[in-house]
């Protein structure tokens with residue numbers, strides 16, 4: 252389904268300007284005024300916090316290492332808990348996630364998972380049509396009227412008792428270039444959140460659910476405090492009741508792992524949990540420590556949740572959350588079902604099973620799956636361990652995590668196959684993203700903006716730390732990179748790839764990003780410039 256185009260109104264510079272097709276239902280004058288109000292109230296602070304990210308990174312690049320902040324020791328060392336968790340969110344043992352595509356939304360809500368996280372972040376390429384259609388789809392889903400007729404003649408409607416909906420708006424770093432207020436682009440976060448809550452909060456409350464959010468990619472408790480103020484303003488503006496917008500925060504950046512208590516505290520009247528966003532966390536670890544030669548990670552396939560620094564991160568998250576009465580959600584296994592190879596499929600499902608078993612046994616209250624076919628596997632592992640709807644009572648006081656545990660670099664290797672895989676994943680993912688698809692299967696794994704970022708950041712880090720070698724002794728340098736990049740088209744299928752016609756553009760972008768002296772903060776920032 253595409254958005255319903257009608258001519259954009261000509262607006263004065265100091266007003267609200269839509270530089271794309273408008274949509275009378277989603278972009279009504281009152282909805283746009285609501286988003287503009289959020290922009291005017293909070294965008295200055297957002298930009299300041301984005302500058303603070305850069306200053307902090309400059310200190311890390313100069314040799315500093317992340318640490319637990321001294322000035323917030325009181326928050327970490329005192330006893331307090333977050334507000335009670337609403338009944339609709341007490342059992343989150345399996346959550347399915349996916350982009351805001353119409354068929355996917357219906358399938359996810361019908362999937363049998365307790366929760367569906369509808370994603371404007373890692374798995375959505377933010378084309379204007381994707382965003383507006385996503386808002387239409389969510390509004391129809393909340394109203395209970397969503398349906399879909401597929402080109403192959405299948406008809407999709409909602410079943411009774413659908414999963415609880417949680418929406419993930421884009422992160423603070425992304426602008427929405429098509430909407431400008433007083434001459435400035437609005438934040439993608441405020442755009443996605445503002446429209447969703449404006450159109451759906453009241454209906455969700457009437458249905459004894461509520462406006463529930465996942466907040467991505469925070470780097471500090473100050474960024475959490477900004478969200479808290481935005482949400483309080485939205486509640487006041489829409490008459491929703493203070494603290495009624497509930498949030499779960501992804502701990503998916505290395506700096507945020509040192510501020511879990513502080514983030515819970517900043518959002519204490521509304522937060523229900525933290526989530527181990529492992530893929531962005533690995534990416535952030537590479538990015539944050541990019542200038543530290545003793546923190547170069549081995550190839551992506553060797554950095555699983557069992558390695559000490561990731562184990563420490565997930566256990567610290569469980570301990571911190573349960574002490575504060577908040578949920579500790581697990582993360583995403585990247586394997587997806589493989590329909591044409593039963594042995595490979597069995598192996599993939601077994602890897603997912605082991606990952607979910609580890610999470611449930613460690614004390615997580617629930618987990619994520621990327622595909623409906625994985626729900627039974629995840630559910631079985633959590634059902635075996637949970638004696639009630641969650642594991643909040645498991646305090647994990649046996650866990651003692653210090654700064655160095657979170658920074659411990661695993662040993663391992665970089666193979667030629669690992670190097671080539673990183674190049675291929677970046678090229679294929681970028682091509683798909685530029686073509687409007689934010690999540691695609693590659694080599695039987697789910698790839699989205701978080702997983703692809705690991706590949707992109709690894710290539711940059713390996714190439715900008717001279718002297719590293721592949722396992723076979725080959726020097727990792729720009730000659731090797733040029734050779735592998737040039738060989739990419741020959742390694743890829745010559746038809747049927749999402750974004751096939753943009754492969755050349757993706758190769759050129761990866762080349763530029765990898766050769767640049769500075770590691771680009773996010774792949775999606777330069778890519779967004781190229782998005783229609």
Ligand SMILES: CC(=O)SCCNC(=O)CCNC(=O)[C@H](O)C(C)(C)COP(=O)(O)OP(=O)(O)OC[C@H]1O[C@@H](n2cnc3c(N)ncnc32)[C@H](O)[C@@H]1OP(=O)(O)O
Pocket residue numbers: 347348349350354355356358359370373374530531583587588620621622623690691692696697698699701702
């Ligand atoms: C790091 C992170 O941020 S993780 C969170 C963000 N990432 C995600 O949410 C990943 C979501 N997953 C996906 O997008 C998809 O599963 C993909 C792209 C990986 C694979 O999708 P496909 O190639 O369509 O898978 P496949 O062909 O096996 O799909 C079979 C059926 O399951 C449905 N399906 C697949 N994934 C999902 C999902 N996540 N939610 C709902 N339905 C889904 C398909 O729509 C299809 O439905 P149909 O039989 O009615 O036509």
Ligand SMILES: O=CC(=O)O
Pocket residue numbers: 373501503527528529530531532582583701
């Ligand atoms: O958003 C989740 C992640 O792993 O990244």
Ligand SMILES: [Mg+2]
Pocket residue numbers: 373467501503528530531701
């Ligand atoms: Mg993420």
